[in-house]
Amino acid sequence: NFVTSRLAGFHKLSMEERRAQIAQMFRLSPEEMDLLSGHGSLQTTLANQMIENAVGTFSLPLGLGLNMMVNGREYLVPMAVEEPSVVAAVSFAAKIVREAGGFTAEADDSMMIGQVQLTRYGDPTEATQKILAHKEHLLALANSFHPSMIRRGGGAKDVEVRVLPAPEGPRGEPLLIVHLLVDTQEAMGANLINTMAEGVTPLLEQITGGKVYLRILSNLADRRLARATCRIPTSALADFDLPGELIAEGISQASRFAQADPYRAATHNKGVMNGIDAVAIATGQDWRAIEAGAHAFACRDGQYRPLSTWHLEEGHLVGRIELPMALGLVGGPIKVHPGVQVALKLMQAHTVREMSMVFAAVGLAQNFAAVRALGSVGIQKGHMAMHARCVAVTAGARGDWVEKIANELVKVGHVKVEKAREIIAALPP
């Protein structure tokens, strides 16, 4: 069955028509269709097993990001998000990039870091030497807690020791942090790393005579990065009655601004994460972990920087993104939440590595759409048109009236709830 992410006119279809098209393309069963539309996608009995004090479930709109092409492959991108314009922006950006050859992406092995904090160890150099001398023993012990990870080609691979200055000054004991590097394969890996980190504690205490306190993974997953790039001829960027060169210049200025200024970089990265979080939520990922990793990575040289950059190169606009991507295709809620299974079926990324590359490309596409508008005509025009629908609903409009009232709000240039109420009040009964 041919799957394409290029679904021309998809946004103009009714929701029923969109579902029918997707059902046909992916040969979805009636049960899967029910899950896609949100009916029973998470039963309350299951919700009650997932978290504590459950009283129900919570829904978000699920949309499909279109036109995405990464390393020559088509991807439909399931996105769960409440913010208008996110899905449209990613689809629009992916279309421009696709016409320029698509995104090129790569991702590291699933190497995660488990941290163990050792105290009262004596001399830091001696303690470090003792730990490293027992590296093989520590790795074997860590792997004994998850023998199947070795069979999968993963498991604990290396031990590193970091000695950090005491926060209270030179009189305090330097911090001695042991890093256990674990290849978590198709899992995000938090639970399995935590088990290993706790598991090696008695041996570390025995080797050094010290006392261990914290044992947990690091969300700064900087050994597990995903990268995406795109290269767009500047002539392909012409829009808003502006030449492509001017739009490209605006985008590269946006990149310079974010590189130099953390106040701007925070908003730049918020835009990147608009896309990544939406696909993370739809596919059952721990998006707090992805967020924490992304922002910590953005600070790696001491200043908060943009996760993506844009520059001009021989008549082309070149975009790059690099960020930690701790994803899973097993573990956590992934096999438990039936709606997640359908979302993953639509995305058709068969490995965590492949999925990480799509996530990185989504982040870059989302950022492209934002800086393209910001560096030229501004985002409010496009945003307000979509925001107007939300305002119309807030004012009480329903059904076909939502679109009509929203259009009227945009036409009068006053996208406010009281204006919408005024328009509704003036309607014939």
Ligand code: NDP
């Ligand atoms: P799980 O422990 O639920 O699942 C991972 C397990 O799946 C592995 O240990 C392995 O068990 C099994 N598995 C089966 N097939 C594979 C495969 N191909 N590759 C790898 N493992 C496989 O989840 P994670 O360890 O991934 O932890 C993720 C969860 O931890 C998330 O829900 C997250 O929210 C949560 N969490 C996050 C924290 C953080 O980010 N700071 C902290 C604590 C928890 P086996 O080897 O036994 O077969």
